[in-house]
Amino acid sequence: MKKRRLGKSELYVTEMGLGAMSIGTDEKEALHIISAALDEGINYFDTADLYDYGMNERIVGKALKPYRDSVIIATKVGNKWNENKDAWSWDASKSYILSAVKDSLHRLGTDYIDLYQLHGGTMEDNHEEVVEAFEQLVKEGYIRYYGISSIRPNVIDSFARKSNIQTVMMQYSILDRRPEEWMTILKENNISMIARGPVAKGLLSEKMLEKASASVKEKGYLDYSFRELEDTLHKLREIFSTRSMNEIALQYILSHDVVGAVIPGASSVKQVKENAQAVRGERLTDEEVALIKSLTKLNKYEHHRI
Template identity: 55%
Template sequence: MQKRRVGTSDLQVSEISFGTMSIGTDEQQGIRLLHEAQDLGINYFDTADLYDQGKNEEIVGKAFKGRRDKVILASKVGNRLDPGGESWHWDASKEYIVSQIKESLRRLQTDYLDLYQLHGGTMDDNINETIDAFETLKKEGLIRYYGISSIRPNVIREYVKRSNIVSVMMQYSLLDRRPEEKVLDYLTDNNISVFARGSVAKGMLSDKASEKVKQKGADGYLTHTYEELLAASEKLSVLAEQEQTSVTSLTVRYVLQHPALASAVMGASSLEQVKQNAKLPTERLPDAMYEKLQQFTRQITYTSHR
C-alpha cells in the first residue's frame, strides 16, 4: 500500500484508510475487520468519541493493543453527550476538549493520539480558545498533531490562518466536487492535507452504483437529480468495463488525484469490503481519463459558509 505524507507532519498514511464508524458494536467482528485491514497494508484508522457513544473507540483500542506502534490512530472531539445519552450538542471549548482527550485515550488504550480532530466547527466558536486547547494537548504529548473535520470554507480558512493544523477531513467525490472550488488548491498552497470521506457517495459511485442509486438516490443527492445520478452511474459502468477496471477504482482514484489528498477514508462492515478497499488501485489517472470523469457530473459549489 502506497503512503502519503500528511501536511508538514511526519505521519505517512496509507492512500486507502479505514473510517471505523461502520464496524458496528460486535467487538469480535470489529476487531477482525480492523486486523484484516492492517494486515492488508492499511495503517490509518479514523474514529471519534461520537461513534456509538464511545464503544467504537473501545473496539479500536482493543484491536490495536499490542499493535499500537504499527498504526496511526485518529479521533475527533466536539460533540458533547447530553444527560440521558440520547443526544449531543456542540462544545468546542478548551475545557471540554482537554477533558475529553483523557476519555478517548482511556477507551483507545493508548497514551497519545497521532491526530486529534475538531469534529465540526462554526464561526460562532471561540476559535482561538479551541486552537489553544489543541496546542496545549500537543505540548503535553497527548497528541502528536491536530486537524479539523469540516466542509465549511469559512471555518477552514480561519484555522489555516490561525492554527497549526496539518489536515482537514471533508466530503469529496465525483458527486460532491465542492472542494474543487478553491478549497483543495488553498490547502495545497498552505501544505495542509485532506482526508476525503464519502468518496463513493453512499455506494452510488461504487461497483453497485445503479443499484445504490435506486436505493438511496430517489430524492437526489445534494443538487443532483435522480436522473442525473442514474446517468452518471451508467456512464461510469460503461467506462469501467472499457478500461477493464472497477467503478470504485475509478472514482477513488479520481479523489486521490489532487495533490492535497492524503487518503481516501473508506468504511467497511464486512471482511469482503475490507479486502476490496485494501486492494483498490490508487495510481494516478491519465489526464484525459480524469477530464472524462469530470464530464460525467456537473460542478456544484458551496451555497453557504463561504
Template identity: 50%
Template sequence: MRKVQLGDSNLYVSELALGCMSLGTERKQANYIIDQALDYGINYLDTADLYDQGRNEEIVGEAIKKRRNDIVLATKVGNHLKEDGSWYWDPSKAYIKSQVKSSLKRLQTDHIDLYQLHGGTIEDPIDETIEAFEELVEEGVIRYYGISSIRPNVIKQFVNKASIQSVMMQYSIFDRRAEEEILPLLQKQKISVVTRGSLAKGMLTKDALSITQAKAQKGYLDYRQDELLSTIKQLIDLLNRDQTLTGLAIQYALQNGAVSSIVAGASSSTQLSENVKALEQSFTTAQLEQVAHIAKQNKYEKHR
C-alpha cells in the same frame, strides 16, 4: 500500500484509511476487520468519541493495543456526549481538554496521533479551540491536530490561525465543491486533505445503480435522481475490463494533489477487500479528465 506524508508532520499515512464508524459493535467482527486492514498495509485508523457513544473508540483501542506503534490513530472531539446518549456541539477549551482524557482511556493509549475538531461553525470560539489543541500538543497528549469540516469559512480561519496538519472533508465525483475554493488553498499551505464520502453512500460502487434507485429518490446535493443515474452510466462506460467504479471514485479523489488519504468505512471483510483492490487499479489521465467533464462542478452555497 503507499504511505503519504500528512501535512508537514512526521506522520505518514496509507492512501486508504479505515473509517471505523462502520465497524459496528460486535467486537469479534470489528477486530477481524481491523486486523485485516493492518495486514493489507493500512496504517491509518479514524474514529470519533461520538461513534456509538464512545463504544467505537473502545473497540478500536482493544483491537490495536498490541500493534499501537504501527498505527496512525485519529479520533475527533467537539460533540459533547450526555448520559442519555444525546449530544450537543461544544468546541470549548474546557470540554476538549477534559474529553481527550476519556478518549485516551477508551483507546487504551497514552497519546493520539491526530486529534480532529469534529465539525465547527464560524460562530465558534475558534481562538479558544486552537489554544486547547496547542496545549495538548505541548503536553504530549496529542501529536498533531486537524479539523473535520466542509465549511470554507471555518477551514480558512483554521488555516490562518492554527497549525493544523489536515482537513477531513467530504469529496467525491458527486461532491466536487472543494475543488476550486479549498483544495488549492490547502495544497499551497501544505495541509493534507483526508476525504470522507468518496464513494458517495455507495453510489460509486459496484451496486451504484441499485443503491441510487433505492436510496436517492430525493437526489444528492444538486443532483436529481435521474441525473445521478445518467452520470453513473456514463462513468461506467469509461471503465476498461479490469476497472471498477469504486476504483475510479478512489483514484479520482487521490489524483488531486491536496489529498493524502481516502477514509473509507468497511462493515465486512469483503467490503474492505473490494476497497483495497480498487486502490490498486490504475486509470489514464484521459479517463480522469473525462470524469470532470461528466460530473457536475458543484459549488459551496450552503454550509459556509
C-alpha cells in the same frame, strides 16, 4: 500500500485508511474488519468519541494495542452526549477539549493520539481558544498533531490561516466535488485533505443505483436529479468498463495530490479487501481525470461562505 505525508507532519499514512464509524458494535466482527485492514497493510485508523457512545474508540484501541507503534490513530472531539445518550450537543470550549482528550485516551488504551480533530465547528466557536487547547495538548504530549473535520468553507479558511492544522477531513467523491474549490488554499498552507464518503453512499460501488435510497430516487443526490444520476453513472460504467467502480471512485480522489488519504468505511471484511484492491489499482491518467470532470458537476458549497 503506498503512503503519503499529512501536511507538514511526520505522519506518513497509507493512501487508504479505515473509517471505523461503520465497523459496528459486534466486537468480534469489528475486530475481524480491523484485522483485515492490518493484513492489507493499512496503518491509518479514524474513529471519534461520538461513535457508538465511545464504544468505537474502545474497539479500535483494543484491536490496535499490539501494533501501537506502527499505526496512526486519529479521533475527534466536540460532540458531547447527554446523560440519556439520546442526543448530543456541540462544545468546542478549551476546557471541554482538554477534558475530553483524556476520556478518549482512556477508551483507546493509549497515552497519545496521533491526530486529534475538531469534529465540526462553526464561525460562532472561539477558534483561537480551540487552537490554544490543541497546542497545549501537543506541548503536553497527549496528541502529536491536530486537524479539523469540516465541510464549512468559512471554518476551513479560518483555521487554515490561524492554526497549525495538518488536515481537513471532508466529504469528497466524484459526485460531490465541492472540496475542489478549496484545494488551492489547502495546498498553499500545506494542509492535507482526508477524503471521507468516497463512494457516495454506495452509488459509486459496483451496486451503483441498487444502493439508491428512497430519498435519492425521489430527490436525487446533492444537485443531481435521479435521472441525471442514472445518466452519469451509466456513462462512467460504460467508459471504464474494464475497471471496477470502486477503483474509479478511489483513484479519482487519489489523483489530487492535496489528498493525504481516502478513508472509506467498511462494515465487512469483504469491503475492506475490495477497497484496498481498488487503491492498489492503476492510476488514472490526466486525460481520464479530465474526462470524469467533464461528465460530472463541479458542485459548490452554497452556505457558510466567507
